[in-house]
Amino acid sequence: MADPVRKTFIVDCPVCKAKVAANEHGCVRRSGGMDNEGELHYGISVSLGVCPKCRSILVGESQQIGIESFDSEFDEWADAIRVYPEPPKIFASERIPKLVSDSISEAVKSLQANANVAACVMFGRALEAICRDLLEPAQSANAVPPPAAPKRPIMLGEGISMLKDKGLIDQRLFDWSQQLHAFRNIAAHPTDRTISREDADDLRSFVYAIIEYIYDLTDRYNEFKERLAKKKTK
Secondary structure, three states: OOOOOOOEEEEEEOOOOEEEEEEEEEEEEEOOEEOOOOOEEOOEEEEEEEOOOOOOEEEEEEEEEEOEOOOEOOOEEOOOEEEEOOOOOOOOOOOOOHHHHHHHHHHHHHHHOOOHHHHHHHHHHHHHHHHHHHHOOOOOOOOOOOOOOOOOOOOHHHHHHHHHHOOOOOHHHHHHHHHHHHHHHHHHOOOOOOOOHHHHHHHHHHHHHHHHHHHHHHHHHHHHHHHHHHHHHO
């Protein structure tokens, strides 16, 4: 008897650094539909498989994007996003702007689709949003805008320099940022140069380091100081 054809699912392999048709060894799927309150909700599918080349264990999560007889002729599912190994990064701070989080999410999706240029553009967008969040003063809702022309928004290159000048990043992060800023510029403008997967991965690591340094570690340090102050008062 011939062996049954094993199902596969397309997912990014971090070892091979490529999209692969992973051999599926199990799948849990919860389809969407109408709930008891008449609200339409979409399902989720989680597949467990093995990379056909390096034999790495891979787990992919796919969101339902079309529901049969509701908004589609048949059930439709988005491409799987790898959640194991190296699941999407989760940051602890609640101060991270939504624009930063959304940009990182789009960048990771692009990276897993081998769209390195698009990933670099989105990581650069996230980094530029961080600079503006930290360096541009927030406008009060009741404040009267000045009559002068609106100030030009902070661009990425000058923003990184200002972060260093204000002591918000250290010399090592600043030095690292210079080359990665160049990668972002290559990605954002039409040139003949290409962006490798390694370059995009380096930019991701840098953006993660910036966020942890500026937001997560600062929050934890402030919480630490508050605990020490409470202990002293007791």
